[in-house]
Amino acid sequence: MSVPEARAAAERAARASYGRLVAILAAPTGDLMLAEDALSDALERALRSWPERGVPANPEGWLLTVARNRQRDVWRSAAHRTARPLSEVVVEAARTTSPLDAVDPDAIGERRLELLFVCAHPAIDAASRTPLMLQAVLGLDAARIARAYGVGKEAMAKRLVRAKRRIAGTRIPFTVPGREARSERLPGVLEAVYGCYAVTLTGGPDEAPRRSPDSLAGEAHYLATTLATLLPDEPEALGLAALIALSLARAPGRGTDYVPLAEQDPADWDADLIAEGEAYLRRASAADRLGRFQLEAAIQAVHCDRRRTGITDTRALRTLYSALVTLAPTLGAQVALAAAVGRLDGPDAGLAALPDGVDDFQPAWAARAHLLAEAGRFTEAAAAFDRAATLALDPAARGYLADRAAGLRAR
Template sequence: MPTGPIDLDRVYRAEFGRALATLARQLGDIGAAEDAVQEAFADALRTWPERGLPNNPGAWITTAARHRALDRLRRESARAAKEQDAVRLGQVGFPAPDEELDMAPVADDQLRMIFTCCHPALSAESQVALTLRLVCGLRTAEIARAFLQPEHTVAQRLTRAKAKIRHAAIPLRVPPPHLLPERTPAVLSCVYLVFTEGYFATSGATAVREELCDEAIRLGRLLCALLPDEPEVRALLALMLLNDSRRDQRRSPTGELVPLEEQDRSGWNRGAIAAGLRCLISAAADGHTGPYLAQARIAAAHATAPSWSDTDWHAIVTAYDELARATRSPIVLVNRAVALGFRDGFEAGLAALDTIADHPRLAGSSAVVSTRADLLRRAGRDAEAAEQYRRAVATAENDQVRRFLTRRLAEVDG
């Protein structure tokens, strides 16, 4: 085996989900599989520094976890059901401890795990937490930090969700073909929720949580490989890549938010833009339409504009119209009002915003207030803008957003 520095955390992040998915299929028990994989990584922590990194770390972890699971089932074999499980698992066969390992997790196992985590019987919060834990391999403490929640709250949520899977006998499987179309949107929604929380955090000290963006994009690539015939999967990956291409320019050296129009476009990630555009072209083939494709078109219009003044606002408004028809979301209409303001004049944008400002689904949201403040500022109506900025600052939950709005308030509050 090769020797050298071992980044066990990187291996954990890359291999935990794959090993867990494979073992869960064999055991039929997510909790038991998770325990076995954790024990396998503990074995790796003890043995790899001395013996070196295996040629195939994922296969080593999967095999070691299967040994651990089998040992536990044999110890509990006094219970008939457990004895049957031990016999069934033992039929698979194991290599000797020092034997070269070449077995690898099955890709379909991860797809089963993703659909199980996103089962409609589970709440949206549980779906996201389970996906980050069981598919991405994030530890409970990492999930808690990412969503600014107490670790015990996240731990309880995970425990309840896994118990519900077990007690309700939720199958670890990809839905049958006739159910796949209605279940895939929940999976995509979960992945996109992870990304959006990372891209623009709803609360806390920072507006960008890079680890969540990274995990969402990794999930998007995984889903593209597992569901190659689903154009909306490629559209979602395109959307995330195109938006994330601006990551390094979204904050100043001091950590302050930098709006899109003020960003240094030469610092955008051109590789991510090119990859996103390839996904977008592939997703749009054969006349496909869908909400993620419409959003990806908006992101592409921004990513390919050579400057802010050269942005194709007509294409963006058209994409928002398509998105509004697909989702009927009032927040989409709020964003459309901004795009309309740049295309047709800011008074036109304000008029469009007024038509949906009282929508019940926008009650309690700061989106209308902050958007109206921005449009008023751009329209030169500084006194009215200042009033709206004060309201927006008072309701902002994210510290960076609050500081950004305060700077804007200072600009108009002469």
């Protein structure tokens, strides 16, 4: 086997099982940093070993075994430094180990959810919870998380280290909390799963197609549907599952040119995912608690309904976005509401509805550019398209926006 093939096999194993393996490795002591270091060491050894010996029949089990051996080396070192018997250190470290640890990691589907709830513990700073979950459970590096949050890589890395030390120092248990505590932590867990999906929306040259089960979007879809299954009476868990399924239904494949939503052919959308999302949304709407994810799922359902009717109900979108801005006034929701206002009441009304303070918020510049073009203000629109292109992370979207700017200048 060649080195590239071995690397691809290791990357597939890491994508599929990163969160499960970190959760298993960290469960005995709560030491996330050691768990991540041990797994990183195992992946490096896989790249050296697998090209010569071939990929093992159970790649995840191989990685788990090697990583555990690395942990034991560290524990032995700790015993040496503290002059405590090795057996004492190992017994203490392993005292919370579950018998399930010996099972194939693929069979332990809830371990990632346990780790999500651990990272949502109220003892951890609220600003660190979602970034910590994105890294520890989903394997995103600090640079990508920092980019999604609009902060520096070093600042985000320090924030993550502090959160991991907090978990280890306070010995937060690696268990799913009771019903009351689980309800308190659920919003943070849902936010992290949505964050896992949201970071894929920017795309990138190496990003797997979002409908692929091996992609981050596929992982978010799995976690959302698993939460909805485990918590069938939580309308926001159902709403998140609906939101991701309906959004994922319209996801393009690898190498596809960027196509704005209004220009997409609904025949290309995934009918099964649409049906799945609509079913979750119906179940969520039967409850008497309305939340952000249910509203966002309803917005996606309106868009997806164009596959059936051939039209987009813009008035329904404006109503839903108005409710979303009232409930969760994020910049994204405010920009989307302004776009809907522009479609219904004219571009000048849409421009007036755009929020202030959006210097580096790419969707706001894209919406502004479109509305300016609709208003016939082509010079300003071209400049806004340039700004939107500069801020775009997806190469396909960046190229589309740059082409729009060039086209307006050529008028």
